[in-house]
Amino acid sequence: MTTYLKSGAVLLLIAMVLGALFGAYHHGVTVTDEKWQSEWSARDTRDAEAMALNEAAERTKEQAYQQSINKAVQDGQQIIDQATADAATARASADSLRGAADNLARRLAASEASGHSCTAATSQAAARTAAVLADVFKRADQRAGDLAAIADQARTRGLTCQQAYISLEESNGLQDTLP
Template identity: 55%
Template sequence: MTFALDLLKRFWPVLVIIALLLGAAYGLNSLYDHIYDQGQAAANLAWQDKWDKRDNYDKAAARANENTERAKEQERQLSINKVVESGQQLLDAAQAAATASRASDDSLRATADDLANRLAASQASGNSCTAASSKAAAHAARVLADVFKLADQAAGTMANAADQARVRGATCEQAYYSIGQ
């Protein structure tokens, strides 16, 4: 133990200097760690601020884009609604024309029936000897009038279907082109 005390007495200034140097190194290391942590926190804060600004810019741009796209969609829908309304007016006009045509067709059919009846009456009263042939001619006139009426009805039905198809096709085409603009 005395040997250790002798060594301590002889080297105590060196040991004190070593202890002071170790304490200073520890203090400097702690100070460096503190400064490093502060610098890193400041850098993180700066980056977080940049990211927040970028995120806010992205959100604002997304909102602006969404509003723009909604306005475009509303414009398209308004255009389509106008085209559909126009198409419905055309369909109504075609329906009114078909109704008017049916009225004139009914008049034409009545005229055909009247002519067939007159022909039958004139054939029957013209020559009593040929009553059998008159009946056949009257029957042929009646059949011809019925065929004419059926053909006229079928033509009216087909014309109505064709008008509706044409109007619906034109409406669809207008809607397509209005969306593309």
């Protein structure tokens, strides 16, 4: 029985040593896991902070882009409004010029009716020619005014687009890379 007790005590001692070793191993694994978990959490926190800073910087850039585009559009609209007002002024001036051409044609027609019979045919032809020329002048002037207004608006819109593009280039630092 003493051998059984000795072997039981040895087994108990071995079990206790193995239990202590397992406990030490388990404690080491737990400490290592906690250390890595702490480092991962710190890294995740740094990543989240960097992402938030990057997002804020990109939003600031985007707002600056949008403000420069809005300013270019406002400036362009002011130029278009001014061109429209100038076109209206030019139209009013052209209307008075057309009125003068109409008056001249009417005077020629009136002088034809009161003239002598031998010069009546000549003055009638001159009056018709003047009326036709006055009508051609009016139509040409009106069309030229319409085309000028269209050209002014197209040019202004192109300049507005160009200014918006230049603003974006300056915001991105690309102005030195383009020809």
